[in-house]
Amino acid sequence: MGISDLDALIEKLKNSALPSEEEIKILCGKVREILVEESNVQVVYAPVVVVGDVHGQFYDLLELFKVGGEPPWTNYIFLGDFVDRGYNSVETLLLLLALKIRFPDRIALIRGNHESRQVTQVYGFYEECVRKFGSATVWRLCTEIFDCMSLSAVVEQRVFCVHGGLSPGIESLEDVEAIDRKQEVPHEGPMCDLLWSDPEEVEGWTLSPRGAGYLFGEEAVQHFLRVNHLDFIARAHQLVMEGYKQMFQGRIVTVWSAPNYCYRCGNVASIMELDEHLERNFKVFEAAPESNRPEKGRVKAPDYFL
Amino acid sequence: MKNSPLEQQRAIQQTNDDAAISKYCAVSKGYYSDPFISLFVNTKEKRQPLINRGTYARVRAVQMLVERFLQSTKPYGKRQIINLGAGFDTLFFRLREKDVICKEDMFVELDFPQVTRMKRRIVRQHSALYSLLTKNTDTNSVQEVQDGLSCDIYKLIGVDLKQIESLSYLLEHICQLSADSPTLVISECVLTYIEPQNADRIIQYFSNSFSFISFILFELTFPTDPFGRQMVKNIEQRGFSLSSLSLYPSLQAQKERFTQFGYSKVDIKSMYTIYEDVLEVEEKRRIERLELLDELEEWRLLLQHYFLLYCLKANALQESEEDKIWNSFCFISKSCEEEYLS
Numbered sequence: 141m142g143i144s145d146l147d148a149l150i151e152k153l154k155n156s157a158l159p160s161e162e163e164i165k166i167l168c169g170k171v172r173e174i175l176v177e178e179s180n181v182q183v184v185y186a187p188v189v190v191v192g193d194v195h196g197q198f199y200d201l202l203e204l205f206k207v208g209g210e211p212p213w214t215n216y217i218f219l220g221d222f223v224d225r226g227y228n229s230v231e232t233l234l235l236l237l238a239l240k241i242r243f244p245d246r247i248a249l250i251r252g253n254h255e256s257r258q259v260t261q262v263y264g265f266y267e268e269c270v271r272k273f274g275s276a277t278v279w280r281l282c283t284e285i286f287d288c289m290s291l292s293a294v295v296e297q298r299v300f301c302v303h304g305g306l307s308p309g310i311e312s313l314e315d316v317e318a319i320d321r322k323q324e325v326p327h328e329g330p331m332c333d334l335l336w337s338d339p340e341e342v343e344g345w346t347l348s349p350r351g352a353g354y355l356f357g358e359e360a361v362q363h364f365l366r367v368n369h370l371d372f373i374a375r376a377h378q379l380v381m382e383g384y385k386q387m388f389q390g391r392i393v394t395v396w397s398a399p400n401y402c403y404r405c406g407n408v409a410s411i412m413e414l415d416e417h418l419e420r421n422f423k424v425f426e427a428a429p430e431s432n433r434p435e436k437g438r439v440k441a442p443d444y445f446l
Numbered sequence: 447m448k449n450s451p452l453e454q455q456r457a458i459q460q461t462n463d464d465a466a467i468s469k470y471c472a473v474s475k476g477y478y479s480d481p482f483i484s485l486f487v488n489t490k491e492k493r494q495p496l497i498n499r500g501t502y503a504r505v506r507a508v509q510m511l512v513e514r515f516l517q518s519t520k521p522y523g524k525r526q527i528i529n530l531g532a533g534f535d536t537l538f539f540r541l542r543e544k545d546v547i548c549k550e551d552m553f554v555e556l557d558f559p560q561v562t563r564m565k566r567r568i569v570r571q572h573s574a575l576y577s578l579l580t581k582n583t584d585t586n587s588v589q590e591v592q593d594g595l596s597c598d599i600y601k602l603i604g605v606d607l608k609q610i611e612s613l614s615y616l617l618e619h620i621c622q623l624s625a626d627s628p629t630l631v632i633s634e635c636v637l638t639y640i641e642p643q644n645a646d647r648i649i650q651y652f653s654n655s656f657s658f659i660s661f662i663l664f665e666l667t668f669p670t671d672p673f674g675r676q677m678v679k680n681i682e683q684r685g686f687s688l689s690s691l692s693l694y695p696s697l698q699a700q701k702e703r704f705t706q707f708g709y710s711k712v713d714i715k716s717m718y719t720i721y722e723d724v725l726e727v728e729e730k731r732r733i734e735r736l737e738l739l740d741e742l743e744e745w746r747l748l749l750q751h752y753f754l755l756y757c758l759k760a761n762a763l764q765e766s767e768e769d770k771i772w773n774s775f776c777f778i779s780k781s782c783e784e785e786y787l788s
Contacts, residue, residue, distance in 0.1 A: 253740070262495070262738050336740075350740045379743040381672060405744060406676030441680040443497045444666070445468065445504055445752060446461035446635050 141166055146242045153235040156198060156228070156434065161273055164234065168281045171237045174244050175288035180316050182248050182293040188215045190301060190412040192376030192384075192395035193252065196226025196264070199428040200399050200409070201235070207425045208411045211239050212246040217293050219376040219395065220252020220303035220335070223282075224263035225402050227439050230272055233265075233282060251289035252303040252376070253335040253352070256325040287322050291334050298371040298418055305375055305392075306356050306364055307333030308345045313368050327352060338378055339392050358388040365391060374412060383410030383424045393420070399427040404442040449685045457685035458639050459558055462533030465635070467491050468501045469536075477502035477733050481543070485572045486534040486565075495737035496745050502733055503721045503749070504664060508634065509537065510724075511662050511756055511775070516546050518774040519628035522658070524550045526629040528617065530607060530648070531636030532557050534565060538600060542578040551599055554621050556613070559593035559604025566595050566602060592620065607636070608644045610651055618655075626762060629656045634664040639686055642693040646707065653708035657762045660775070661709065663755040667716075669695050673747045700755055709757035711772045718749035724777045 141149075149159060149167070159167070189208045194201050208214050222236055223229035239247050253259060260266050260283070269279035293301040294313065309330040310316055319331050326332045336353025339361065340346075345354045361373060373392040378385075380396040387393070399409035413421040449457065470487040473480045475498050493501070512527070519525050527547075529535060532555035541547045555562070569575045579588050579597045588597040593604030601621050605612050617623050631652050637645040652659050666681075668674040669691045678688055694700050697714045704712045715724070739745060758775060760768045 259738065259740075349742060351734075351738065352740075379741070400676060402744065404673075404676060404680065405747060406672035406674070408672075441683050443464075443468065443493060444677065444681055444748075445497070445500055445664075446464045446681070 141170060141241075143242070146238060150235065150238045150242060153231060153238055154202065156231050158230065158272060159234065161277060164278055164281060167234065167237055167241070168285055170241045171285060172288055174240060175249070175285065175290070176322070178290045180291045180319055180321055181313050182250075182290050184217055184248055184293045184295045184301075185215070186296050186418055187413065187415050188217055188295055190374050190395055190414065191216060191218045192397040192410075193221035193379075193401075194218070194226075194232055195221055195254070195398045195401065196223050196229030196232050196268070197398050197401075197427075198226065198228030198231040198235070199433045200226075200397075201232055203399075203425060203428040203432070204397060204409070204411060207423050208413070212243040215246050217248040217295070217301050217374075218250060219301060219374070220250045220289075221254045221376065222249075222252070223265040224254040224260055226264075226398070227268070229260075229265040229268050230278065237285065248293050248301075249289055250293060250301065250303055251286060251291055251321075251325075251335060253325060255286035255289060257283045257286075258324070283324075287324065289321075291319065291321050291331065292316055294370070295374075295414060296418060297369070299374055299414065300364075300368070300370050300372075301374045302334050303375065304333070304335045304353055304377045305337035305339055305373070306354075306360055307337065308354060308356075308360075309333065311364075311367060336377075339375075339387050339394075358391070361388050361391050371418065379405060379407060381405070381407040383408045384412065384422050395422075399425060402442055403439075454686040455558065459561055460684065461635065461639070462531075462557070462561055466534040468493055468497055469505065472498040472501040472505070476736055478505060480505075480536055480540060482536040482539045482575060483534075485575060486536070486568055495739040496741065496748060498737065499733065499739060499745070500717065500749060500752075503717055503725060504634070504752070506725055506729070507717070507720050507754055508632065508662060508664060509540065511754070511777075512537065512541065512630065512632065513546060514775050515628075515630045515660055516541075518771045519658075522628045524552065524624065524627045526552045526554070526623050526627050528554045528556065528623075528629065528631045530556055530631060530633040532565075532602075532632075533561055534568075535634070537632070539575055539578050542581065547599065549599060552601070552621065552623065553599060554601045554603065554617065554623070555594075556603050556605050556607065556616075558606060562594040562602050562604040566590070566593070569595060569602070592616070596620075607648060608640055610644070610647050613648070614651060614655065623656075625655060626657050628658045628660070628760075630660045630662065632662045634662075635666070637663065638665045638688050638690045640689060642690040645690045646703070649704065650707045653759055658760045659709075660756065660758045661704065663700070663704075663753075665700075665753060665755075666691065666751055667695065667697060667700065667753050668751050674751055677751055697753055700753065704755065704757045709759045710761070710768070711759070711776075712755065712757040713776050714753055714755040715777065716750050717752040717754065718746055720754055720777070721749055 222233045307330040333353045340355040342355050342357040385394045395412045397409045410422045410424045466487050470483050471493040538553045594602030669678045701714045
């Protein structure tokens, strides 16, 4: 697959046309070569735009690129949860993978808790693959890519980026580096916690009501930042109606990038720009207008209690 | 473009199918037991875990309230339950199976004639349902009436609830309800589809015509915050409007509505509070293991936009007696509801 083929594929994906299974196989092979080489803590340079959960909301991702700038002109870190929930997980994931192959140094893809075999079988990606391709082959190819995705990034050695949060089993960045990540997301342990945990006003560590990971308080955040000489943590994983939320005097920030999440929640989304001084600038955006959503009318509105 | 009244009516009737499918899905996933719902639904549809869990909370909480009402009114003879817009609800059959409805009691189900005729057909087809109509009663006679069914303890009647004169005639003359017997009205996602002045007349009619009356209302709320605006938009896409919602847009407004229409004791809780503070801990521990539900913020938002209101007016009773019934009827919540009321 040459550069012109790739550019054609990216263009095709942006027009929400699906590649063939054969093309996807090649795409996955290529992106796998890149991802397996990456470290568990990717090194990223500023300026960069940090993106939270996208969840298969493909037309909102295109909207996001309008707000943040098209790759490669903007440098991106995506904090995971590319798939599930939205109607277009396949298109969303494949576009991001194609961009990763085309501009490997301008886009970092971090694994979220939905990049998992188990979770995607409950929350839509599996079914979407079977519906769109007639078998689970594409899903299987994609889940193998999930296993290769990095677990975190550090911007200019000062901002730690992760999908969920911290782990009581992780003291330093070296501990993150030491994880053998090339596996299905485990049910417990440091790798699970990085993808599942949430910051909360709690003392110490408590088990998360989500059923995996922990709730961690300000002290855990301050300690981790001190030990690793970091300024703050950027993470995603939790819906924020206002698009982003800063906690613990700005020591941790949640970025949420799926506007009108699940076509149900009515929230705005945001992306976080970090300039060369690592100053934060949040760009808030709404769901793509109806005119830019070709799926309208063909998809079912979310369920309620009636 | 606005739909014609007939199209709106058809869309409202479809909410019955939708609710029945949700209940069927929750039951088949093991959230609660309902041996009857599968007789009403034939679908391969699936529901998300949060809809299954919320459906469990709704069905469980309503049944708890109904059973508390039946328990606390035991000494007062005949009890009357009226299920407005009952659709394919199986409450009557579930209560009958548990033997909490006695042969003196009367259970009335009202809905559009198109819906009651379908329900009648299904009840007649299945002896599991049909046999419960007459179990432990004196006579074995079940008659077909008014697009529905009639027997000693059960009436299924087709009526457009907006026609309040027909409604009162049917209840007073066809069902021969007594004005003084303990009476419970259940309305789950029904009044909100009716224009507010008609919905209000229904609420008033019951408080004016019955001296010992309780009302259970399960509906949506908070239509003006971002989640609520999207909810209204998504639901109205089905082709009808949520007429009463904007006039009573909060828990406080709903509470005042019922107080104003003569119910002396009124309580209202968001479904989130009900789930967190009212439903049995053991049961919740069991159902929370059935399916992965990791999106807790969406869950909280959805449940905060639904409520359960229940109220009582028993002005023939002494105040202390009314208090006693109220105390054994209402949910006691350990957390403070104030924050949700504003």
